[in-house]
Amino acid sequence: MVQAAARQSAAGEITTLLGRGATFEGKLTFEGTVRIDGRFKGEVFTDDVLVIGEGAIVEASLDVGEVIIQGTVIGNITAKRSIEIHAPGRVKGDLHTPSLQIDKGVMFEGRSFMEAATQPARAQTAQPQQPQQPPAKPQPVK
Numbered sequence: 356m357v358q359a360a361a362r363q364s365a366a367g368e369i370t371t372l373l374g375r376g377a378t379f380e381g382k383l384t385f386e387g388t389v390r391i392d393g394r395f396k397g398e399v400f401t402d403d404v405l406v407i408g409e410g411a412i413v414e415a416s417l418d419v420g421e422v423i424i425q426g427t428v429i430g431n432i433t434a435k436r437s438i439e440i441h442a443p444g445r446v447k448g449d450l451h452t453p454s455l456q457i458d459k460g461v462m463f464e465g466r467s468f469m470e471a472a473t474q475p476a477r478a479q480t481a482q483p484q485q486p487q488q489p490p491a492k493p494q495p496v497k
Contacts, residue, residue: 375410
């Protein structure tokens with residue numbers, strides 16, 4: 356109970372709630388803190404905080420400032436600041452964030468990239484390397 360209260364105060368005041376039993380499909384863009392306790396399918400864009408409550412089912416690509424997950428997320432997540440996954444959370448998808456917390460009891464299936472979230476994974480941005488010139492022969496010192 357104390358841990359849940361601490362997470363809520365860390366996320367700030369919740370400005371919008373998609374409650375249990377609600378279903379939404381589409382593109383969600385917002386400022387502040389949004390909590391999803393129902394079903395959501397689509398895309399989420401924000402520089403702020405998304406909270407996915409226990410029992411929520413989210414099938415979406417998330418591009419957020421930070422996300423706190425206790426429900427189920429199917430899709431890739433990019434967070435500029437942090438991703439927290441708390442039990443009984445379930446995530447199936449790739450994670451891109453500079454700060455990642457996964458609690459005991461969480462189900463995670465995917466890859467995690469611990470780089471600044473604004474940079475795509477190195478494997479995706481690797482440029483073909485130019486052949487390097489052999490080093491010049493060392494000259495004796497006179």
